[in-house]
Amino acid sequence: MYKVFLVDDEPLVLEGLRLLVDWKARGFEVCGEARDGEDAFAAILDCRPDLVVTDIRMPVMDGIELIRQARMRADCPAKFILLSGYGEFEYVQSVMRHEAADYLLKPIDTFEFDRVLAKLRIELERERAEEQDAALERKEAAAAALALLVRGEDDPELRRRASAMLGMEEDTDVCVVLAEKGNGNAGTAFVLEEEEAAGRVRLFDDGSGGIGAVIVGKPERFASVLSDLHSRLANQTGDDVWLFVSRWGQGPERLKALHREAAHLRDNRPFAGIEIAQGILMAPQCPSSALYRVPIPDPEAGARLFRLIEAGDADGMAAALDEALERMRANGAGPSVIRAFIADLTVEVNRRYGPFEQPGDLPGPRSVGSSQAAGVRELRARLCRYGRLAAERFDRRRSAVAEAIRIVQEQFRKPLKLQDVAAALGAQPAYLGQLFKKATGETFHQFVHTYRVESAKTLLRRTEMKIAEVARTVGYGDAEDFVRHFKERTGMTPSAYRNPPGRRGWPNR
Structure with a gap:
């Protein structure tokens, strides 16, 4: 919506302009009105309208002088439409080529007024787009110049032009601030308008999805500037934010070293600086060697x-x-x-x-x-x-060993070979054997014999099965082989285990 200011010394004309024209439908809104050029000029400088519709004949200051006075001010770029009678037509033509955007004859023709407003709205939209593009270009150029200085560009002429664009002298106080989301994720780029308040904040792309800033001119309340910057970035992202602040230096030549200092804080958080506020880490103002002693790391x-x-x-x-x-x-x-x-x-x-x-x-x-x-x-x-x-x-190793143990528990009565179990699990026999030994303390074959012996002990105590039958039941085709493994693991023969001294039990079979 564009702002329009109305000027005419006739109250009825002002009322007609205000009420008979559907300004909103045409993309405008009336921001004020005046009955002579002098009052209008003061009000125009205050409300800064995009369009001024003014009568040509008024007391104190007429419409032509109002336009000339406005054109002498850089802060008054408004467009003007002159309202005139037939007798003033030639006079209007002689000045409007340089002063006014258009003119309308009284009484005002509604259709002609619509045509003029439509034309001016197109011009305003084009100019606004061009102004936005130019502002963006200036902003991008300033950010590029700043990034050039921060990188430490070797070309003296480029450095000089960049410094001039940013208003930095050799004795200008500067410090570098890097911002990052608290989880370390640099994927979300920050967007922040530059400040021209105490301590100007100049932004640049840090190259990692984060944002960098150079504060130009040491502010009296530096902590407040940092706190405000931190709060606005946190509100923008909806996440925790960290600021990494270098020490102060002077002149654009120091920016590269100050950027390195801020990056050192970021990459070694929280071991390289001092947390001056929640989420704000600042480089120490004294040599780091004076801050740290070398502790003995925890041996456990x-x-x-x-x-x-x-x-x-x-x-x-x-x-x-x-x-x-x-x-x-x-x-x-x-x-x-x-x-x-x-x-x-x-x-x-x-x-x-x-x-x-x-x-x-x-x-x-x-x-x-x-x-x-x-x-x-x-x-x-x-x-x-x-x-x-x-x-x-x-986890994978434990799973493989657990599966091998399950196979032993289910199939110990059958002949078992490590190669067959490894093939069933899709593993290399040697690798599975190493895992098994590390997890159980026994080789695969030792574990099989131990499990068979433990199963045999249950049968010997709870059944009347003969020794040879027990041997076959737990997987031994040769009873002597069974006795040998049993004795190795228990220190006694199967018969002695079944009938220990002093215990009445089943006779040896």
């Missing part, structure tokens, strides 16, 4: 992680890892210590349960330098991914 942390992996609890493993890292942070551990600790665990998980990656792809035990390029969160994510893969692998 790794053992707990491995137990959880082998229990198939990948989520529990991730939670235990976070608890260990939080304890280290509370004890003053800096990012380098945390990275080394995670690197050790990653290599050990890969060695025990992998390989998930080649040794050359791993950060390296106790090698902080080899993991500097990766932040704490990236290394933690890789370790948790390995833990989940290891837990899944253990």
Whole structure:
């Protein structure tokens, strides 16, 4: 809807313009009216209409002078329609080519008025679209210039032009802020209008779906600016948001280093900075080496992680890892210590349960330098991914062993070979044998004999079956073979087990 302002010294004409024209149907709304040019000029500057309909003959200031005065102001781009009588026609023609958009003769013809309004509405829509496109281009150009400075463009002339576009001098105070959703998901891009309040916020694309901002000019209430930025981003996404704030520097030349500093906070959250408010992490104002002492990592942390992996609890493993890292942070551990600790665990998980990656792809035990390029969160994510893969692998191993045990329990009376059981499970015999030994403490064949002996013990105590019959029932074709395995596992013969000293039982058969 476009705003229209009406000016005429005749009250009846004003009333007619207001009531007889269906402005809303034509895409306009009346925002005000005046009875002379001087009052109209003050009101026009205040309400900033898109269209002014004015009489040409008025006291104090006529319509022509009103248009000329308005055209001298850059903040008054309104279009004008002149209303005139027949006697003024030539005068109107001499000035309207440069001053007015159109004119109408009194008395006003409704159909002609509709034609003029329709034409002007098309012009206004085109101009508004062009203005929006130009504003978008300016905004995109400013964001591109800012991204160029943040990247540290090597071309001095490009840097100079970008700095001029953004109004940055060599002594301009600047700091860099990176925003990210609290769950680490950078897939949702933020949208935020720039501020020109205390501490201007200049936005740029951080290249990862997140948003970057440069605050130009150190505000008196810097914490309030950050808090407001954080609140609006959180409200926009409906999710938790983190801000990572660099220290202050001066001039566009410092933007690249400040961006690196903010990215370091983001990638090593929460071990590299100070949380000055909920969800706002800021770089320390003193060297990081002065903030951190090197604590001794919890020696039991790794053992707990491995137990959880082998229990198939990948989520529990991730939670235990976070608890260990939080304890280290509370004890003053800096990012380098945390990275080394995670690197050790990653290599050990890969060695025990992998390989998930080649040794050359791993950060390296106790090698902080080899993991500097990766932040704490990236290394933690890789370790948790390995833990989940290891837990899944253990689940599959347990399932294979459990299925092999079930086959033994159901078929122990028949001849059983590891190769046949492995074939039934679709596994390699050697691999299944290794899993079985690790899970039960016995080889597959030892387990079969143990199960047969345990079954024989029940028959010996509860039935009158002969020894040879018991042997055949539990899967031995040779009674001597049965006696040998029985004695190896119980330390006595089947007969002695059935009739221990001092117990009356069935006679040996």
